[in-house]
Amino acid sequence: MPKPTLVVESDDPQVGLLEAAGKLFRQKGFAATTVREIAEAAGVWPGSLHYYFPTKESILLALMEQGIASAESGFRRALEASDDPIDRIRLAIRAHIRMLVGNEAGTYVLLYEGRGLTGDARTAMVRLRDRYDALWDGLLYQALGTGRLQSGIDVRLTRLFILGSVNWVAQWYSPDGGRKPDEIGDSFADTVLNGLVG
Amino acid sequence: MPKPTLVVESDDPQVGLLEAAGKLFRQKGFAATTVREIAEAAGVWPGSLHYYFPTKESILLALMEQGIASAESGFRRALEASDDPIDRIRLAIRAHIRMLVGNEAGTYVLLYEGRGLTGDARTAMVRLRDRYDALWDGLLYQALGTGRLQSGIDVRLTRLFILGSVNWVAQWYSPDGGRKPDEIGDSFADTVLNGLVG
DNA sequence: GTCTATACTCTGATAGAC
DNA sequence: GTCTATCAGAGTATAGAC
Numbered sequence: 001m002p003k004p005t006l007v008v009e010s011d012d013p014q015v016g017l018l019e020a021a022g023k024l025f026r027q028k029g030f031a032a033t034t035v036r037e038i039a040e041a042a043g044v045w046p047g048s049l050h051y052y053f054p055t056k057e058s059i060l061l062a063l064m065e066q067g068i069a070s071a072e073s074g075f076r077r078a079l080e081a082s083d084d085p086i087d088r089i090r091l092a093i094r095a096h097i098r099m100l101v102g103n104e105a106g107t108y109v110l111l112y113e114g115r116g117l118t119g120d121a122r123t124a125m126v127r128l129r130d131r132y133d134a135l136w137d138g139l140l141y142q143a144l145g146t147g148r149l150q151s152g153i154d155v156r157l158t159r160l161f162i163l164g165s166v167n168w169v170a171q172w173y174s175p176d177g178g179r180k181p182d183e184i185g186d187s188f189a190d191t192v193l194n195g196l197v198g
Numbered sequence: 199m200p201k202p203t204l205v206v207e208s209d210d211p212q213v214g215l216l217e218a219a220g221k222l223f224r225q226k227g228f229a230a231t232t233v234r235e236i237a238e239a240a241g242v243w244p245g246s247l248h249y250y251f252p253t254k255e256s257i258l259l260a261l262m263e264q265g266i267a268s269a270e271s272g273f274r275r276a277l278e279a280s281d282d283p284i285d286r287i288r289l290a291i292r293a294h295i296r297m298l299v300g301n302e303a304g305t306y307v308l309l310y311e312g313r314g315l316t317g318d319a320r321t322a323m324v325r326l327r328d329r330y331d332a333l334w335d336g337l338l339y340q341a342l343g344t345g346r347l348q349s350g351i352d353v354r355l356t357r358l359f360i361l362g363s364v365n366w367v368a369q370w371y372s373p374d375g376g377r378k379p380d381e382i383g384d385s386f387a388d389t390v391l392n393g394l395v396g
Numbered sequence: 397g398t399c400t401a402t403a404c405t406c407t408g409a410t411a412g413a414c
Numbered sequence: 415g416t417c418t419a420t421c422a423g424a425g426t427a428t429a430g431a432c
Contacts, residue, residue, distance in 0.1 A: 030229075031229035035407080046408090047417060048415075050409060112310075116230075164362050164364070164366025165363040191390065193393075194394075194396050195391075
């Protein structure tokens, strides 16, 4: 039996392994997932896994790099729909939630499995996360510049507030749960923006 | 060398083990922490650990039970300071953050290490978490009843929004970070309450 | 009640056939 | 490039001395 379960679609083993690892890391966590499980879910034998990825940690790293790339490009794409910084906050919130609940397992892993990386890989990851945070801070500064928000706002704290509520969506969202991702995003954006305008 | 490191204060080994496990689970995650590490940090030999806790999972469960008890009593105590439901939301937010960033490792573990439990223990945990959520929903309904909030508010979504932002504090808070827990809570409460009043 | 020694399983990773 | 077979080490848990 060359391909035991074949849970994953892609023909390219490297892509299939990443996809399988993403699902498992999200479901069970990095440390609790074994390389054998990943290989099986990808329809590959355990030994072959190490041909594509030298270590388990390198799979996590690749996944996170994919996650940060998707987060950044999603953020930038969202901003194209409007020039108004206040509108753009809403658009960015929606985009962030869509990524988190979508198939892009990398984004979830990026948020919640950072402890799995050690040494240089970890510092590299933190730097990438900081870059995404900086995108948000820039947007929030722009919004402040319009004069339509309260003047005393702490940008960093506001970013942490917004990202906290949206990141948490990944913990409770269910596709059968009634609310669609964009509806959740709009509801959150309503409260946040209304709260910041005062 | 009977007590190798003695990182933990308590004399009662059971308490010391829980304390040590809480710190390690919070720092490295449940799956990545070994029972040897817990035993060493508590100043107990690995074999003795299993005298107090039959399995590693039972340590996690005990920690979570401690966490939910502390969360519930903290919530109730916070409400004693005011009779106004709107004020109480602020007080509950502050209390929740204080618990998360304080020593009570159980609260953190309760939020982020639920995957470590399996079977009956897991369903039991979910039920306990639901009970805490119900406390919040009750408070939010009360606040709605005052007529001072927007009428169309979705209580569940609002609770998830608030708890998301405050739960995330556990991921970034640092004691050296300038802002004290209550300041963070007040800032969040300002934005949320202002946003819900409209 | 606490520690020593160890059983046994599972883990990540490798070597080498094909 | 992919699979088979296997290694060395780490994992939880146990048995039994004291």
